[in-house]
Amino acid sequence: MPDHQLTVQKTDFTPLSGCDLLVRDARLLVVDGDTEIPGGWIALRNGRVAAYxxxxxxxxxxxxTLRATGRLVTPGLINTHHHLYQNLTRAYAPAVNGTLFTWLTTLYPLWAALDEEAVHLSAYVGIAELLMGGCTTSMDHHYVHPRPRLIDAQIRTAADLGFRFHATRGSMTRSTEDGGLPPRSVTQTADEVLADSERLVRTHHDPGPGALTRVALAPCSPFSVTRELMAATAELAERLDVRLHTHLAEDPDEDAYCLETYDCRPVEYFESVGWMTDRTWVAHCIHPNGAERARLAAAGVGVAHCPSSNMLIAGGTAAVQEMRALGMPVGLGCDGSASTDHASLWLEARGALLLGRYRGGPAAMTARDALDIATRGSARCLGRADELGHLRPGACGDLVVWDTPQVALAGALTDPVEAWLRCAPSRAWSTVVGGRVLVDSGELQLPGLVEKLREHARVARRIQGLD
Known part of the structure; x- marks a missing residue:
């Protein structure tokens, strides 16, 4: 047996006479970062892992019974940063070659046309794409609110599909008239933001074990809301006992903006408004210096690493392995389709592998590191490391059976995990969420997909002004 392959030696699992779903005959079953079983099986009962x-x-x-013959089985991948509505402006030509601030200012006027129908369709299509890329849990950072109750439409869509979803109540209060980037049409007042944040939590947040729906609070970024709203949001999250999310240290322009506006660097500002806490995870976190990373780590702040977005916007990439060495929770994110233009967490995991090695050398990142970031690291970011990101008994029954074309796997005989990311491309053969099979034999098991895609195309044309 190769030295790199971790296996479980004990076989004294509690015998099961029956189960709801049995996945068997895997080439390799990855239970977590410490346990791998060649030829393994896993049994789910009542939406939970019962045994393996x-x-x-x-x-x-x-x-x-699902037969995974010759295939890799892993925990479901977890997406810690996304903007689902942006798939309505995917690969929008006037914005594709701009900097972060350039494409934001180009697209904000288009996003002002969002309504409940648009948000529902973008969520449906986005979740379908996530499922095909092996994602079983996703957050979404929705911060554009030209009309009320758009996040409710997302939550209903995810619930109808049986997808595990962490909605985050994003916000922007600083328009171009106040020195910010977005137009007034997509911003709100602080009172509107705080009132709706509390309403969403009280209406939709499920703090219980195995929850399909949770809500977090998520002002967009330091340059899009006021200091007062950042501080008030942190206080509200503490009172309601929910998590916090925002963009942080994503772009060099952010450093200049915070120095000019707040007379400090982004991480210092972040700390001054009460966000330096273990209920917080942030997107990107590319530009903090070593001392700032250490302060973030000591506070337990997590980071959503978004490799494709980093490469497409070309603004740098996070010091992922340095952060992990400090004990920081580091998860994986696909980011919004306006900057990434896809929602495959498999592709993001491969990107994390390649960027990690490009940044730190050939020994800096392995496929198992990337898988751990996409599963256990992401679960830590969302505050659910006890029941997500692994397949130990009692965990949520969220898993993926992976499909890689046999021609791509020819000659890959020794290590199925490395082959999973190196021998491209891979996609989900089966995606299971809470014991429900949502992708089966490579096909989405979602009602009305063809009609939803047709409706999505109609709305995307309207928003992009192509009608």
């Missing part, structure tokens, strides 16, 4: 083991010890009966 070596071939020959499977439950006698299963209501449904």
């Amino acid at each position: 083991g070596h071939a020959g010890t499977e439950p006698e009966r299963a209501a449904r």
Whole structure:
């Protein structure tokens, strides 16, 4: 057995006479970063992992069996940063070659046309794409509010599809008239933001085990809301016991903006408004210096690493392995389709592998590191490391059976995890969320997909002014 391959030696799992779903005959079952089982099986019952083991010890009966013959099985990947509505302006030509601030100012006027129908359709299509890329849990950072109750439409869509969803109540209060970037049409007052934040939490947030829907609070960025709203949001999150999210230290322009506006660097400002806490995770975090990273780590702040966005915007990339060495939770994010133009967490995991090695050398990042970031690291960012990101008994029944074309795997005989990211491309053969099979034999099991895509195209044309 190769030295790199971790295996579980004990076989004294509690025998099961039956289960709801049995996934068997995997080439390799990855339970977590410490346990891998060649030829393994895993049994789900009542939406949870009931047991796993070596071939020959499977439950006698299963209501449904998925055969993963020759395929890798892993925990479901978890997306810690996204903007679902942006798939309505994917690859928008006037914005594709701009800096961060350039494409934001180009697209904000288009996003002012968002309504409940647009948000529902973008969420439906975005979740479908995430499922095909092996994602079983995603957050979404919705910060554009030209009309009320848009996040409610996202939450209803995810619930109808059976997808595990962390909505975040984003906000912008500083328009171009106040020295910010967005037009007045997509901003709100602080009172509107705080009132709706509390309403969303009280209406939709489920703090219980196995929750499909949770809500966090998420002002867009230091340059799009006031100091007072940042501080008030941190206080509200503490009172309601929910998590906090924002963009932080994404672009060099942000350093200049914070120095000019707040007379300090972004991380110092972030700390001054009460966000330096272990209930917080931030997107990108590319430009803090070493001392700032250490302060963030000591406070327990997590980071959503978005490799494709980093490369397409060309604003740098996070010091991922240095952050992990400090103990920081580092998860994976695909970011919004306006900057990334896809929603495949498999592609983001491959990007994390390549960027990590490009930044730190050939030994700096392995496929297992990238998988750990996409599963256990992401679960820590969302505050759910106990039940997501692994397949130990009691965990949520969220897993992926991966499909890589046989021609791409030819010759890959020794390490299925490295082959998963090196021998491209891969996509989900089966995606299971809470014991429900939402991708089966490579096909989405979602109602009305063809019609939803047609409606999405109609709305995207309207928003982009192409009608």
